[in-house]
Amino acid sequence: MVTLKVNGKEISVADGTLILDAAKEAGFVIPTFCYQAELSSLGSCRMCIIEIGGQKKLQPACITPVLQDMEISTETEQVEDARASMLEFLLSNHALDCPVCDKAGECELQDMVHKHGPRKGRFAEMRETFHVKDYPLSPVIVKNSNRCVQCMRCVRVCKEVVGRGVLGTIGRGAHQEETSFLKGELDCDHCGMCIEVCPVGCFMRRPYRYKSRPWDLNSTKTVCQYCATGCITKIEERDGEVIRSIASKDTEGFNGRMLCSRGRFGHDFLNNEERLTTPLLRVNGTLEPVSWDKALDVIKDKLKKSQPDRVGAVASARLTNEELYMLQKVMREGVGSSNVDASSRWSAGDSEAFIAATAIDGAGLSIDNCMEADTIFVVGSHISDENPVTDYMVRYLSASRRKTVMVASVRPMKLDRSAQITARHMPGRLGAFLAGVTLKLYEENKTKLSGVKGVKSLDGLSIDKLSKASGVAPGDIEAIAKKLSSSQSVSIMAGTDMIRLGDGTGGLCLLSDILKTLDKRVFVLPLLDRSNQRGAWDMGAHPNFGPGYSELKGDTGLDCGAMLEKASKGEMDLLYVIGDDILAMYPDRAFAEGAIEKVGFLVVQDIFLSDTGKVADLVLPGASFVEKTGTVTNQEGRVQPIKPLRKPLGKAREDLNIIADIGSMISKNGSFTGDITAETVMEDIKKDVPMYGDVECDEQGCRGFLIGGVARRSLKCISVGEEDTTELKENKKYPYYLVTGNHLFGSGTLTGSSSMLRKLIKEPTIEMCIEEAKSSGLTDGDMVTVESDGGNGKYRLQTRKKSSSKVVFIAENFNEGSVNRLYKIGERVPRVSVNKGA
Amino acid sequence: MVDIIKTVITRVLFLDFIKGLLVTLKYTLSRSITLKYPDHETWIPYERFRGEHKLHRNEDGRELCVACELCVAACPTDCITVVPMEDETGRRGINDRVAKVWEVNLVRCLYCGYCEDACPTTAVRLSRGFELACTDLDGTIREREALLTESPIPEHYEGGVVVKAKYIRKLIQIKPELWKQKDWWPAKPGRSKKR
Secondary structure (H helix, E strand, O other): OEEEEEOOEEEEEOOOOEHHHHHHHHOOOOOOOOOOOOOOOOOOOOOOEEEEOOOOOOEEOOOOEOOOOOEEEOOOHHHHHHHHHHHHHHHHOOOOOHHHOOOOOOOHHHHHHHHHOOOOOOOOOOOOOOOOOOEEEEOOEEEOHHHOOOOOHHHHHHHHHHOOOOEEEEOOHHHOEEEEHHHOOOOOOOOOHHHHHOOOOOEEEOOOOOOOOHHHOEEEEEEOOOOOOOOEEEEEEEOOEEEEEEOOOOOOOOOOOOOOHHHHHHHHHHHOOOEOOOOEEEEOOEEEEOOHHHHHHHHHHHHHHOOHHHEEEEEOOOOOHHHHHHHHHHHHHHHOOOOEEOOOOOOHHHHHHHHHHOOOOOOOOOHHHHOOOOEEEEEOOOHHHHOHHHHHHHHHHHHHOOOEEEEEEOOOOHHHHHOOEEEEOOOOOHHHHHHHHHHHHHHHOHHHHOOOOOHHHHOOOOHHHHHHHHOOOHHHHHHHHHHHHHOOEEEEEEEOHHHHOOOOHHHHHHHHHHHHHOOOEEEEEEEOOOOOHHHHHHOOOEOOEOHHHOOOOOOOOOOHHHHHHHHHOOOOOEEEEEOOOHHHHOOOHHHHHHHHHOOOEEEEEEOEOOHHHHOOOEEEEOOOOOOOOEEEEOOOOEEEEEOOOOOOOOOOOOHHHHHHHHHHHHOOOOOOOOOOOHHHHHHHHHHHOHHHHHOEEEOOEEEEEOOOOOOOOOOOOOOOOHHHHOOOOOOOOOOEEEEEEOEOOEOOHHHHOOHHHHHHOOOOEEEEEHHHHHHOOOOOOOEEEEEEOOOEEEEEEEEEOOOOOOEEEEEOOOOOOOHHHHOOOOOOOOEEEEEEOO | OHHHHHHHHHHHHOHHHHHHHHHHHHHHHOOOOOOOOOOOEEEEOOOOOOOOEEEOEOOOOOEOOOOOOHHHHHOOOOOEEEEEEEEOOOOOOOOEEEEEEEEEEOOOOOOOOHHHHHOOOOOEEEOOOOOOOOOOHHHHEEOHHHHHOOOOOOOOOOOOEEEEEEEEOOOOEEEEEEEEEEOOOOOOOOOOOOO
């Protein structure tokens, strides 16, 4: 600890703290331009200069660490003069076109000049003019270099946080221009981080350009819905049109200013004119508008006529905790059936194994805590595309804290470049790879580890065999095991591929048990791709357990797959689908289409008319996340509030009210009547789910962190299975393995309805290894036909470097050319052939 | 005695009455100060007068307004609405910033001229139009197209005069003929005409 005085106030801070942070702790804010907490220090703008007792010259606070007994003055006349002169220099080359600049009103330079600045400039020289016209850097980013203050934040954020490094500088000194290579259009993540960190208006959002002024906007602080990272974002609208989403320093989320392309540019789906605004009932084969009373009457009628076990509900994991809790309560207590599932993409067994392996039924764990570990091991996730902001956090925190990152995945990704060890395994063979790592650790410490449960399943396996099965070189497996055994603490981030492909959960369980037995601190963080997936499971929207992972009183229910199977036999009387698109998501489209057709009465509640909605008997218009109140739980176990910006469109209603209305119609004891709001339901949740005991509610909404130690049900961790460790067989007719997942620019119906994201990804694409493509006579941009046992589809080819051969990737959520048509039920990794021509 | 004679003469000859009549006669014969408004004459206010808003163009005919919304921010009564947009034919930047909507509610407006002061491009200026009466509330909102039409009184025309005008009954409009001035307030010796 170091003791120092800031403006006469004595404080103690840790060694190596920057003067800037020490002053902040003492309550004095030092103005900065080039300083950004997440980024490396540069010290170029000299805005933060302060006076240190005993030193004649002023020193920059953002790169100078504190020393014992330092006396720092941040508000003397000399400092104020220096600040004013720095601003005078900056303004001497600034375009000063505030009236047309989009940043005006929230511009850091404006604020700074207003506060510290010279009232008059003395420079009469010509200003530097880099160009006359603004130029586009991407479909979503526009550049104007004339306003640049050379703080290099954009260049640094692109390299250090986003990991793309596509921005650089041309020229030196005042002639320096931060831009892309040859000022051309970028092929980057289009995340817009450069826009967000720019203190002036050099980078502008194309969709927000010349639309409004920041002070005109109505905003609500809410949670981004595109993945389970749960970034806090401010959605802003003007005159009913959602105009931008922003994470700035005053949104105060754990994500800081970070958002990805989906989170920053994808929210224009809210303005889409195809939103549902009225209930639709199928009359003589066509969907016709009806009143709510009529719609609810029809449901009541149908529910009365059906047996409880022939009724099912499939909800999207994007609904709020309150809605999911209500839904499972209505299903279990009202209807008397446990047929409730929160995903159509994977089976209940696989998700249960994943919950057990990643200890989702325990306490929450923040990414920041995870990054305290010596080694971060990312498995089963294409994190850079599925959870971009988690990827940013892993990148910059591992760099600034000097941690080791290891990645094991099927496909190459951006995080590979920040990783010390990368392993590419075959799809569906993560289990074999993890078994290999576990085996290596086991062999080294046999005596200590022989007592670990499940370690017996490793008997009879050898590194060579597992290396062949997983496709990872034995050297890589050994290197990873060596790194793990030399670390004091390990964080394992496990992604949704483990549920999607149903592999690796056993290996992960065993690996974390073994590491714990070796006296290491082990953190396991699930990486999920739906905003409230964790909350959905906490709420008991799962056929096998109730709220808080409690044992069910009656029998377990059916998951989505089992419900469809039952439906295909004509034994489902009513299926209630909320926000999910079974036809587009269930991994076997042909089967799902056949099954859905045979459902007695299909009710779909959504904000768009999805594929499933088009064949429904009754469509109910729900509310989007800016039109309702509630909470969502992110992958870390952080409960965060979502708050309404406006009322639901037209006759649409909040989903919670619709579910409660249906409940009150069928409930015998009247438990769903009365005043049901998000707050009252949250009270019930806190009683029913002990993990939510720490959640606090006030006018700002409910928030808190999940607490552990009170989960009522410890799910079984399965051990390494046989099917995980066998080698994949070659297939002459269909030589490629198809994997799927979220695309960086698309993760479902919502992104598909966003016109901005549709500009970034225009048509369904297939990604393939560049060498493989060359040898098959294919080139980047070709139209190819992909064929499997299940079906075929046409896709645009994109070649990727460093991809495993024989593996092709198609994102799971293209509206047209949906990938599930290539799947067949029970087939986790379909084999496909890729041929040129449409 | 003399007083009595004076009184008698005054009363017999109705001298006081004639005095009064002379004043009447003088005004009857002198120039009328009543304006024949609106049919034949109209008053042109002084240059400093703040009346109806007008949006202006530059010499090339391009709108000066860049839709910066500073007038909206400066307005004490919130009577101005501006929505910017990109002009596809742009010359500055990729596209120009222009106003998609520029409207002012003339009933809410208190004609303080803050918008004029705030405007960085001097696009909005208060003209000398004061004939704002209308028969329904829709007429109190002036939109961009109407505001961009030129005012019948040029900006640098020295006001404070009465001019001949034609009242066009069909359009309910007065057309001043600025060159036919009439000195409504004739200068008296010792009083400066200069304003």
